[in-house]
Every structure is written in structure tokens, then in C-alpha cells.
Amino acid sequence: AQSVTQPDIHITVSEGASLELRxxxxxxxxxxxxxxxxxxxxxxxxxxxxxxxxxxxxxIKGFEAEFxxxxxxxxxxxxxxxxxxxxxxxxxxxxxTASKLTFGTGxxxxxxx
Amino acid sequence: xxxxxQTPKYLVTQMGNDKSIKCEQNLGHDTMYWYKQDSKKFLxxxxxxxxxxxxxxxxxxxxxxxxxxxxxHLNLHINSLELGDSAVYFCASxxxxxxxxxxxxxxxxxxx
Numbered sequence: 001a002q003s004v005t006q007p008d009i010h011i012t013v014s015e016g017a018s019l020e021l022r023x024x025x026x027x028x029x030x031x032x033x034x035x036x037x038x039x040x041x042x043x044x045x046x047x048x049x050x051x052x053x054x055x056x057x058x059x060i061k062g063f064e065a066e067f068x069x070x071x072x073x074x075x076x077x078x079x080x081x082x083x084x085x086x087x088x089x090x091x092x093x094x095x096x097t098a099s100k101l102t103f104g105t106g107x108x109x110x111x112x113x
Numbered sequence: 114x115x116x117x118x119q120t121p122k123y124l125v126t127q128m129g130n131d132k133s134i135k136c137e138q139n140l141g142h143d144t145m146y147w148y149k150q151d152s153k154k155f156l157x158x159x160x161x162x163x164x165x166x167x168x169x170x171x172x173x174x175x176x177x178x179x180x181x182x183x184x185x186h187l188n189l190h191i192n193s194l195e196l197g198d199s200a201v202y203f204c205a206s207x208x209x210x211x212x213x214x215x216x217x218x219x220x221x222x223x224x225x
Contacts, residue, residue, distance in 0.1 A: 034213065034214070036216075038154075043203065043216050043217060043218035044203065046213060088154055090156065100146070100158040100171075101146075101148075101158065101214055102158075105153075105154070105155055106154050
């Protein structure tokens with residue numbers, strides 16, 4: 001069965017500081033990996049995705065993530081956080097075509113000024 | 114142009130009522146989904162349709178019935194609503210080419 005673990009429920013960083021959100025997955029085949037962001041009262045916006053190829057993927061809003069097969073991880077990073085990045089972040093794994101996404105429990109990011 | 118649109122955005126109703134949530138996508142995607150987000154923000158798949166055929170049906174009470182009149186629409190009908198059905202319901206779609214999932218803005222259902 002596929003699963004996603006986001007070990008950090010809540011993270012607080014100062015504006016301008018770097019950020020890394022952790023994600024570990026379990027999947028029986030080649031995974032499709034995603035990071036989504038959800039602002040309060042809003043829907044889910046796709047930040048980036050990994051299907052194959054280069055293990056470092058770039059996304060929107062200055063985010064990037066690195067796929068490490070040996071560690072079953074897909075951590076999200078940003079070199080300098082902005083106050084507007086405060087939101088809930090979800091990592092998800094799926095099998096691609098017409099398959100379901102399994103989400104982690106999310107990490108709430110708080111940004112202090 | 115909204116890619117995946119859901120209506121209504123908010124729905125407040127009494128226990129025992131029947132209600133529907135509509136979803137439409139204009140992306141030409143082949144597969145559509147319903148996800149439920151509970152009060153702890155946990156997202157779980159409920160149903161998935163591919164070209165109007167049901168392909169995923171997770172452990173969901175049979176009070177919930179999805180209907181897909183065509184590839185661009187996936188509606189969710191809920192009978193005999195219960196307090197525990199209160200949640201945010203998200204519709205999503207994805208192409209068969211595996212390009213990723215696009216989510217609607219959600220429908221917040223409150224059962225009183």
C-alpha cells in the first residue's frame with residue numbers, strides 16, 4: 001500500500017530564512033511525487049511534481065524538491081522564505097495515469113517577521 | 114477560465130437531508146476524483162472516474178454516490194447527511210498522460 005509521511009506537523013521560520021519540509025513515501029513501483037500548498041480557506045495549488053529524469057525539480061514560487069530513491073524521500077526546499085509562504089504544505093504520491101494520490105498529513109508553515 | 118470548478122463553495126444543511134455537489138473540468142482530462150478533507154486537514158480519496166467509468170471506490174458509506182454524466186463532469190450526491198459528513202470536499206482531474214492532478218477550490222459542507 002502506498003503511504004506518505006510528513007514528520008513535521010508545524011514549522012516556524014523567520015522571513016528570509018531557508019526552509020526544508022520533509023517527506024518520506026512508500027510505494028511499490030516508480031512513484032509520481034507531488035507537493036501541494038493550501039492557504040487558509042483555499043484549494044490545493046500544485047508547487048511541483050516529479051515523474052522521472054532529473055531528481056532535482058524546480059517549481060513555482062521559488063520552491064524546489066529533490067527525489068532521493070535510496071531514502072524514499074522527496075523534501076521540499078526554499079532558500080529564502082517570504083511571509084506569504086505561510087500555509088499548509090502537502091506531499092503526495094501516486095502511480096501516474098488514473099491512479100489515486102495518497103497525501104501526507106501536511107506541514108503547517110508559520111513565517112515570523 | 115477556471116480549470117476545475119465546484120459548486121457550491123459553501124453548503125450548510127441539516128442532518129438527514131440529501132445534497133449534491135457539482136464538479137466540472139475544462140482541461141480535457143480523462144480522470145476525475147473526489148477527495149475529502151477532514152477537520153484535521155487530512156485528505157483522502159473517495160472516488161475516481163475514468164471516461165465516465167468508476168475505477169476507484171474507497172471505503173465510503175453508500176450514502177455517497179458519484180455520478181459522471183460525461184468526461185468533464187463528476188457530481189457527488191449524499192443521502193441522509195450526518196454530522197460526521199462535515200468536511201471540505203475537493204474535486205480533481207488528471208490526464209491519462211500522467212501530467213498531474215488539478216484540484217478545484219473545494220466545497221465546505223457543514224451538517225447541523
